[in-house]
Amino acid sequence: MKVRVDPERCQGHTLCAMRAPDTFELSEIDGHSSVVAEEVPADQEADVREAVLSCPERAISLIS
Amino acid sequence: MTTEEAAVDDDGGRKHHLVHFDRHTPDYRDRFEDITHELHGQCPIAWTEAHGGHWVASGNREVFELARSAEFLSNDHDVKGERRGYKGISIPPPPRAREAQGGFLEMDPPDQRHYRQTLNPYLSPAAIQRWVPFVDEVVRASIDEKIESGYIDFVDDLANIVPAVLTLAMMGIPLEHWTIYNEPAHASVYTPPNSPDIQRVLDLSRKMGMDLMAQLAEIRKNPRPGLVDALVRADINGRNPDDGELLGVCALLIGGGFDTTTALTAHSLEWLSQHPEERTRLSRERKTLLDSATEEFLRFYTPAPGDGRTITADCEIAGTQFKEGERLWLSWAMANRDPSVFPDPDRIDMERKGNRHSSFGLGIHRCIGSNVARTVFKRMVTAVLDRMPDYECDPEGAVHYETIGVIQGMRHLPATFTPGKRLGAGLDETLAELQKLCDEQRLAEPVTVRKSTARIDT
Numbered sequence: 345m346k347v348r349v350d351p352e353r354c355q356g357h358t359l360c361a362m363r364a365p366d367t368f369e370l371s372e373i374d375g376h377s378s379v380v381a382e383e384v385p386a387d388q389e390a391d392v393r394e395a396v397l398s399c400p401e402r403a404i405s406l407i408s
Numbered sequence: 409m410t411t412e413e414a415a416v417d418d419d420g421g422r423k424h425h426l427v428h429f430d431r432h433t434p435d436y437r438d439r440f441e442d443i444t445h446e447l448h449g450q451c452p453i454a455w456t457e458a459h460g461g462h463w464v465a466s467g468n469r470e471v472f473e474l475a476r477s478a479e480f481l482s483n484d485h486d487v488k489g490e491r492r493g494y495k496g497i498s499i500p501p502p503p504r505a506r507e508a509q510g511g512f513l514e515m516d517p518p519d520q521r522h523y524r525q526t527l528n529p530y531l532s533p534a535a536i537q538r539w540v541p542f543v544d545e546v547v548r549a550s551i552d553e554k555i556e557s558g559y560i561d562f563v564d565d566l567a568n569i570v571p572a573v574l575t576l577a578m579m580g581i582p583l584e585h586w587t588i589y590n591e592p593a594h595a596s597v598y599t600p601p602n603s604p605d606i607q608r609v610l611d612l613s614r615k616m617g618m619d620l621m622a623q624l625a626e627i628r629k630n631p632r633p634g635l636v637d638a639l640v641r642a643d644i645n646g647r648n649p650d651d652g653e654l655l656g657v658c659a660l661l662i663g664g665g666f667d668t669t670t671a672l673t674a675h676s677l678e679w680l681s682q683h684p685e686e687r688t689r690l691s692r693e694r695k696t697l698l699d700s701a702t703e704e705f706l707r708f709y710t711p712a713p714g715d716g717r718t719i720t721a722d723c724e725i726a727g728t729q730f731k732e733g734e735r736l737w738l739s740w741a742m743a744n745r746d747p748s749v750f751p752d753p754d755r756i757d758m759e760r761k762g763n764r765h766s767s768f769g770l771g772i773h774r775c776i777g778s779n780v781a782r783t784v785f786k787r788m789v790t791a792v793l794d795r796m797p798d799y800e801c802d803p804e805g806a807v808h809y810e811t812i813g814v815i816q817g818m819r820h821l822p823a824t825f826t827p828g829k830r831l832g833a834g835l836d837e838t839l840a841e842l843q844k845l846c847d848e849q850r851l852a853e854p855v856t857v858r859k860s861t862a863r864i865d866t
């Protein structure tokens with residue numbers, strides 16, 4: 345499973361990093377999210393799915 | 409509210425659902441859940457004749473799509489009539505004599521975006537994390553003032569103080585001035601224009617404005633780190649804004665942050681008092697539960713229940729046709745209760761998953777202070793759970809705002825608890841001490857300049 349954050353949509357709500365701190369990294373300067381690595385390790389898949397559902401801007405997408 | 413039978417035709421032949429809907433009545437507060445579900449069921453985008461006529465979006469999908477259609481929406485408040493005369497984010501707009509632009513919340517891009525870029529390095533999660541020891545000291549001192557007596561008003565004695573002191577610290581304004589800002593920031597929200605108290609509140613607001621003007625002038629002359637310094641040096645789309653414009657921006661930072669954070673904290677503490685088993689659980693399992701519980705309190709209580717927009721061009725969004733110049737109300741509060749997104753929406757579930765709430769707004773104006781709000785809220789609540797775990801709120805003394813058209817807030821929340829020991833100095837002494845630290849460690853620098861956390865040795 346792969347994960348992406350659309351930088352045009354992300355507004356820095358930070359909910360993704362609360363749900364899946366090992367996958368999403370927040371910019372120090374504006375709090376916008378980016379992925380640590382596109383490929384999601386199997387043990388993080390559940391958290392990442394949760395993050396997708398939590399993003400208020402629907403900025404996170406999964407590619408399987 | 410009643411929904412009229414069928415859709416009606418207007419002059420242009422557009423169909424829309426006509427409803428009687430006025431958020432500024434006590435009825436809306438009392439019957440919020442019924443009204444919300446009635447709107448969701450029948451007309452997630454409806455038209456009401458109230459306040460000069462405006463659209464009301466309540467469905468989650470509709471609010472999401474509308475809020476993110478920046479190309480067709482304006483937040484502009486054109487007070488001087490230099491552009492299209494749009495009326496900003498309040499419906500109805502404030503009386504002519506008191507009209508002022510609400511900082512960049514009432515601006516459109518590119519200026520709005522430039523302001524956000526200027527302030528982000530002071531307000532990002534990493535930037536706020538540095539303030540945690542400072543916040544804890546203010547919380548400690550506020551609680552110490554009351555801990556031996558066994559009595560506290562959570563609004564006056566805690567939830568009003570901490571957001572106010574932290575906001576001023578971040579702005580670079582002397583901490584002891586917090587009392588100048590505190591009262592008008594809350595009272596101007598809950599005092600209706602026809603109240604006998606309104607003159608006093610307007611006078612206090614004027615004093616706050618004068619202090620802000622003095623701070624702007626002082627910081628221009630003798631730079632001191634903080635949000636105000638960033639603003640006076642800001643390049644906003646090639647111009648350096650004057651003090652009049654910056655006054656509106658500073659008032660937005662204060663107005664945006666004080667009353668909302670207080671409202672969230674007070675409602676949550678009240679609910680936890682009514683549900684003691686849940687309170688014990690939250691305290692015990694805070695490591696895993698506090699984040700999701702915070703988002704759930706935000707969803708359920710939605711301290712800022714909605715905001716207005718003006719349509720900038722004829723368009724169709726979420727199945728409804730809009731005309732240029734029409735006003736629109738985006739109800740964050742009602743979107744937060746949509747059963748198609750939140751199962752069992754009228755229940756608080758501290759573990760709720762996939763909590764895609766809109767309490768900080770959606771899209772380009774999404775709250776820039778959310779990290780401040782969450783941090784301050786969590787530090788206040790955990791300190792209460794630790795130091796007064798058996799507190800009981802007095803339902804007779806709790807005072808909610810009479811209407812929830814602007815902020816769903818509380819004026820008082822008295823509580824009793826088993827008295828405990830003081831841990832340190834009182835509030836005034838602590839603020840004097842913290843002021844020194846702010847100056848010595850230059851705590852209000854942006855995260856791009858200072859990465860380290862505040863150091864407090866007590």
Ligand code: HEM
Nearest residue numbers: 512513664665668669711712715768769773775777780781
């Ligand atoms: C629980 C507390 C808070 C809630 C519920 C809240 C809610 C909101 C909402 C709903 C918006 C979007 C308004 C719109 O789209 O029309 C917003 C914007 C804003 N908030 Fe907050 N807020 C909170 C705390 C804060 C704090 C602590 C600050 C200041 C440090 C702050 C500063 C702002 C500013 C400056 C904006 C305008 C952003 C823009 O227009 O780009 N807020 N807030």
Ligand code: SF4
Nearest residue numbers: 354355357358360399
């Ligand atoms: S939750 Fe969504 S909007 Fe927020 S930081 Fe993550 S990706 Fe960005």
